[in-house]
Amino acid sequence: MLLEALDAAETLLLDLEKVTEIDLIGLQFICSTHRSAIAGKKHFSVMKAGNTIIEEAMVGTGLVRLTGCLQAAGNTCIWAGGGE
Numbered sequence: 001m002l003l004e005a006l007d008a009a010e011t012l013l014l015d016l017e018k019v020t021e022i023d024l025i026g027l028q029f030i031c032s033t034h035r036s037a038i039a040g041k042k043h044f045s046v047m048k049a050g051n052t053i054i055e056e057a058m059v060g061t062g063l064v065r066l067t068g069c070l071q072a073a074g075n076t077c078i079w080a081g082g083g084e
Contacts, residue, residue, distance in 0.1 A: 002033040011043040016054050024061045031063075034077070 006012050014030065016022075030046060037044030048054045058064050065080045 002029060003036060006033055006037055006040070006042060006044060009042070012037065012045075014044070014046045016046060016048045016051055019051060019053055021053060022057045024057075024063075027057060027061060027063055 002012075002014070012033075014033075034044050034046075065077065
């Protein structure tokens with residue numbers, strides 16, 4: 001669904017504010033969508049501010065990083081503090 005939404009738009013915002021649970025696969029889908037956006041020269045951002053469930057899942061799965069992947073210019077990687 002994320003990739004379909006990205007295909008249909010130049011900009012996509014994923015709002016995680018009301019997420020009550022997420023696992024590693026869900027986080028990997030978000031990462032894959034971000035990489036697809038970069039490859040397609042589109043803008044994909046994730047709003048996760050204030051959602052401790054997302055933060056705890058990121059820490060618990062070891063996805064928190066100091067820097068994003070090489071493709072993620074401008075601190076857009078949510079694992080490295082990008083997004084909101």
